[in-house]
Amino acid sequence: MPNPAQPFYQGLDAWWHSIATAPAGYKVSGVVAFLDAFGRPPGLIVLPVLLVILAFARRWWAMLFAVLCYMVPMLFAQLLKNMVDRPRPADPLVIVDHGSFPSGHAVQTAAFVILIAVLLAPAVRRFWWPVGIAFVLVMMWSRTFLGAHWLTDTVAGAVLGAGVTLMLWWLCAPLLARDDARRTRRKLHTAP
Numbered sequence: 001m002p003n004p005a006q007p008f009y010q011g012l013d014a015w016w017h018s019i020a021t022a023p024a025g026y027k028v029s030g031v032v033a034f035l036d037a038f039g040r041p042p043g044l045i046v047l048p049v050l051l052v053i054l055a056f057a058r059r060w061w062a063m064l065f066a067v068l069c070y071m072v073p074m075l076f077a078q079l080l081k082n083m084v085d086r087p088r089p090a091d092p093l094v095i096v097d098h099g100s101f102p103s104g105h106a107v108q109t110a111a112f113v114i115l116i117a118v119l120l121a122p123a124v125r126r127f128w129w130p131v132g133i134a135f136v137l138v139m140m141w142s143r144t145f146l147g148a149h150w151l152t153d154t155v156a157g158a159v160l161g162a163g164v165t166l167m168l169w170w171l172c173a174p175l176l177a178r179d180d181a182r183r184t185r186r187k188l189h190t191a192p
Contacts, residue, residue, distance in 0.1 A: 004086040004101070013150035017089055020144045020151070028093055028146065035142040036094050039105030044070075046112070054119075058182070061175035062119055065168065069115040070108075073164040077107040077157065092147040103149045106157025107164075109139040114165040118176065 028036065037043055047070050054063045081099030088100040113132030117125050140154035149157075169176075 004084050007086075007152075009152055010150075013152055016144060016151040017147070020141070021089070021147045022093055022145050026093060031138075032142050032145060035105070035139055036146065036148075038139070039108050043108070059119075059179045061172065061179045065118065065172045065176060066115060068168050068172070069111050069165050072168060073107050073111040073161045074104060076160060076164055077102055077104050080156075080160070086150075086153070089147045089150060094146050094148055096148050100149055101153045101156060102160050103140070103143050103154045103157035105143050106136065106140050106149075106154045107161035109136050110158045110161030111165040114162060114169065118169050 022032075038046075047066065050066050051063050054060075054066065080102055081097075081104075084101045085099050086101035088096055113128075113136055117128050117132060120128055136158050140151075140158060143149040143154050144151055
């Protein structure tokens, strides 16, 4: 079995780590601190807020979809972390748990971006994609900047988060269509 501490791509990761990690003495603040908090318990406030908004809109199936998008990708990430158990870079600037592969922050951010895209109207969705992709890329950079992950951990996390969430979208599409049909009927019923 390959050594998780020295995968064949470790040279790329070590190179990126040498040029992208914060300088010695850097104090975590600003955007980087926000991005770190987004993937931790403070960031979990987003889900209840989203659920309240969806409840007011009476989008019941979308509420279930949102919960699944928060839980399922992270379950896969934790399973992989436990299976691979890759060591993190030395001396990260933030508190980290075990296992570097994959990046849970990247998983959660990619899942969040796709979740929001699904919930938006198709006309608005096309404007969200560039913003969402930029958010994922900035999150990936921040995790390596803080020395919390190797570059490939963040790439794997983004791919895992996006892949699982896209699969959930495919599975839940008929249910989400029911919410959309109900909203359309309400609009037609209330139209003058």
